[in-house]
Amino acid sequence: MPAAIPVVEAHGARIPVIGLGTMTLKENICVQAVSDALRLGYTHLDTAAFYGNEREVGEGLRASGVKREGVFICTKVRQNDLMPDDFARVVDQSLENLKLPFVELLLIHWNNKDIPLKLSVGALCKAKRDGKTKHIGVANFTTAMLDEAMTVTSEPLVNNQIEVHPFIDQSKVIAACKKHGLTVTAYCPIARGKAPGNDVLERIGKAHGKSSAQVSLRYLVQLGIAAIPRTATPAHLKANIEIFDFKLADAEMADIKKLGAANMRVVNPPHAPVWDS
Numbered sequence: 349m350p351a352a353i354p355v356v357e358a359h360g361a362r363i364p365v366i367g368l369g370t371m372t373l374k375e376n377i378c379v380q381a382v383s384d385a386l387r388l389g390y391t392h393l394d395t396a397a398f399y400g401n402e403r404e405v406g407e408g409l410r411a412s413g414v415k416r417e418g419v420f421i422c423t424k425v426r427q428n429d430l431m432p433d434d435f436a437r438v439v440d441q442s443l444e445n446l447k448l449p450f451v452e453l454l455l456i457h458w459n460n461k462d463i464p465l466k467l468s469v470g471a472l473c474k475a476k477r478d479g480k481t482k483h484i485g486v487a488n489f490t491t492a493m494l495d496e497a498m499t500v501t502s503e504p505l506v507n508n509q510i511e512v513h514p515f516i517d518q519s520k521v522i523a524a525c526k527k528h529g530l531t532v533t534a535y536c537p538i539a540r541g542k543a544p545g546n547d548v549l550e551r552i553g554k555a556h557g558k559s560s561a562q563v564s565l566r567y568l569v570q571l572g573i574a575a576i577p578r579t580a581t582p583a584h585l586k587a588n589i590e591i592f593d594f595k596l597a598d599a600e601m602a603d604i605k606k607l608g609a610a611n612m613r614v615v616n617p618p619h620a621p622v623w624d625s
């Protein structure tokens with residue numbers, strides 16, 4: 349049996365610090381990756397209505413033979429479905445796709461500036477009250493959006509899923525999440541494959557017998573946040589959970605933090621927030 353993956357906690361939510369990101373994984377590749385990951389010891393899956401693969405994620409879960417109770421599943425409602433009626437309809441569709449009565453975590457995928465947070469967060473809270481999700485949270489929320497969300501939510505928000513990796517400094521948003529009692533999940537945790545090849549990460553990895561991708565994930569975990577690397581490559585699936593048998597020294601953490609000065613975002617859609625606001 350692989351060792352249990354540690355968790356970050358908020359308001360009763362226990363979020364495994366490594367999950368499988370599934371964006372771009374489709375059809376049998378997705379089913380196989382999810383099933384392989386769970387058999388390897390993953391306990392956290394990240395999907396979204398927008399990824400178009402909730403059916404495959406559900407199928408992979410069932411194919412793995414792993415008990416449903418041991419798996420933390422997150423899905424998300426996209427920004428054009430945030431009006432309350434649309435919201436309720438697409439959440440039902442997501443659950444139907446997954447063939448599950450509820451998920452562990454439901455997120456607003458991106459804020460929609462044309463829909464007041466009072467409405468979108470209200471719909472998110474209703475999904476929780478209706479038993480469609482155990483916990484709720486947001487994604488791509490800036491400090492200003494978080495401040496506002498806290499004033500309108502009637503249920504605890506447990507998580508903000510944002511882009512975090514060694515090449516972007518998200519310390520302000522991470523601090524705001526902490527202040528408001530939310531955990532953070534890092535998406536693009538290995539910078540969409542750009543961590544491998546970085547000199548600093550390579551050097552630190554070499555000292556520990558680990559790869560740059562593993563150093564990147566370990567860095568995030570030592571910051572106290574969860575990470576959801578995406579891969580369907582069996583060796584990478586295995587490597588991405590082999591990060592609990594080494595520890596980065598303070599000086600190594602500081603060297604990696606300096607890379608964040610580059611503020612290199614790897615996700616930049618037109619509706620992306622300005623992180624410092």
Ligand SMILES: NC(=O)c1ccc[n+]([C@@H]2O[C@H](COP(=O)([O-])OP(=O)(O)OC[C@H]3O[C@@H](n4cnc5c(N)ncnc54)[C@H](OP(=O)(O)O)[C@@H]3O)[C@@H](O)[C@H]2O)c1
Pocket residue numbers: 368369370371372394395457487488509510534535536537538539540541542544559561562576577578579580581583584585587588615
């Ligand atoms: N909330 C949001 O708005 C949002 C936005 C973007 C992403 N996400 C979530 O975050 C997840 C991860 O982000 P991402 O997929 O964009 O980027 P990522 O996980 O940072 O990078 C994925 C890339 O890294 C490579 N990789 C994975 N493990 C590796 C390893 N051990 N060694 C070397 N290369 C490795 C993969 O290649 P191989 O396939 O060859 O392994 C792939 O090319 C997504 O799948 C999605 O679930 C959320």
